[in-house]
Amino acid sequence: MIVLDAVSKWYPSGIRPALSDVSAEIGAGEFVFLVGPSGSGKSTLLRLLLREERASSGQVVVAGQDVARIPDRRVPRLRRTVGCVFQDYRLLPNRTVAANVAFALDVIGRPRHVVRSIVPEALELVGLGEKAQSYPDELSGGEQQRVAIARAFVGRPRVLLADEPTGNLDPTTSIEIMHLLDAIHQAGTTVLMATHNAALVDAMRRRVLELSDGTLVRDEARGGYDTAPVPLAPSIPTQSGRELPWSPGAGGPSGAAGPAGVSGAVGASGTAGASGAAGVSGASGVPASRGAVG
Numbered sequence: 001m002i003v004l005d006a007v008s009k010w011y012p013s014g015i016r017p018a019l020s021d022v023s024a025e026i027g028a029g030e031f032v033f034l035v036g037p038s039g040s041g042k043s044t045l046l047r048l049l050l051r052e053e054r055a056s057s058g059q060v061v062v063a064g065q066d067v068a069r070i071p072d073r074r075v076p077r078l079r080r081t082v083g084c085v086f087q088d089y090r091l092l093p094n095r096t097v098a099a100n101v102a103f104a105l106d107v108i109g110r111p112r113h114v115v116r117s118i119v120p121e122a123l124e125l126v127g128l129g130e131k132a133q134s135y136p137d138e139l140s141g142g143e144q145q146r147v148a149i150a151r152a153f154v155g156r157p158r159v160l161l162a163d164e165p166t167g168n169l170d171p172t173t174s175i176e177i178m179h180l181l182d183a184i185h186q187a188g189t190t191v192l193m194a195t196h197n198a199a200l201v202d203a204m205r206r207r208v209l210e211l212s213d214g215t216l217v218r219d220e221a222r223g224g225y226d227t228a229p230v231p232l233a234p235s236i237p238t239q240s241g242r243e244l245p246w247s248p249g250a251g252g253p254s255g256a257a258g259p260a261g262v263s264g265a266v267g268a269s270g271t272a273g274a275s276g277a278a279g280v281s282g283a284s285g286v287p288a289s290r291g292a293v294g
């Protein structure tokens with residue numbers, strides 16, 4: 001679904017590349033975390049996938065399209081394939097929740113009657129059916145992020161990119177957002193999530209790509225946030241240094257964890273042990289704290 005082939009990116013004012021010779025493939029239906037210190041190149045990589053920036057060298061392919069070769073007039077079509085959620089929500093402040101979600105469909109030319117029927121469905125999906133006529137400043141940060149997720153997902157993109165989606169949220173709300181993204185993944189969407197949230201990455205145990213100074217330094221199938229660096233050469237066995245408290249492969253196409261034993265990893269949020277309450281129970285490995293989905 002996503003192919004990065006020897007991708008480098010220099011910003012005009014940069015003294016070093018923001019990305020340097022990055023190669024990775026992400027298959028359809030995978031859930032992948034993108035981690036690394038501030039400035040390591042995570043947002044740059046996501047911007048290349050959205051064609052907000054172009055690679056200086058190398059090739060970026062999304063859903064079979066060489067992103068650099070897409071003519072400008074067809075970039076909106078790429079953005080139909082790739083939904084995006086940001087740390088700062090990026091909602092339109094003077095439009096209602098429903099209008100914010102509808103806007104995403106309007107710009108891709110969906111007919112009014114379709115918009116009228118699927119916007120309420122999208123808001124129900126994120127647990128905000130009753131807030132359809134509220135304005136963003138009447139919502140909590142977590143609710144605003146739910147709206148942003150509904151907006152990103154309402155057009156049913158094949159890929160969802162999330163750039164630090166829990167960065168402004170408390171631990172409990174972060175877990176709720178994680179459940180939502182996991183539910184979207186379980187529905188078949190490829191998800192790539194850049195994050196600094198170590199507790200979520202450690203609890204989920206999904207594939208982890210780690211950048212450092214623009215270089216890909218780790219690609220680990222069921223990694224933690226800062227698992228000991230794993231050499232990228234496939235002949236060298238993974239040494240995660242941690243035991244998995246459940247059977248690998250249980251609970252999802254990318255080897256998602258079952259809830260048992262994982263809850264402790266995010267127990268600091270105070271929601272450990274509540275697994276199973278939401279419609280995505282057992283899928284994410286993160287304790288469910290509110291029945292937002294299903």
Ligand SMILES: Nc1ncnc2c1ncn2[C@@H]1O[C@H](COP(=O)(O)OP(=O)(O)OP(=O)(O)O)[C@@H](O)[C@H]1O
Pocket residue numbers: 011012013014017018036037038039040041042043044045
């Ligand atoms: N528009 C830009 N112009 C010039 N340099 C930029 C630009 N955007 C990012 N950079 C530089 O590119 C490098 C990678 O930045 P990027 O925002 O991709 O990192 P990041 O890993 O997403 O960081 P954070 O976790 O803080 O969001 C940094 O050195 C940054 O200063």
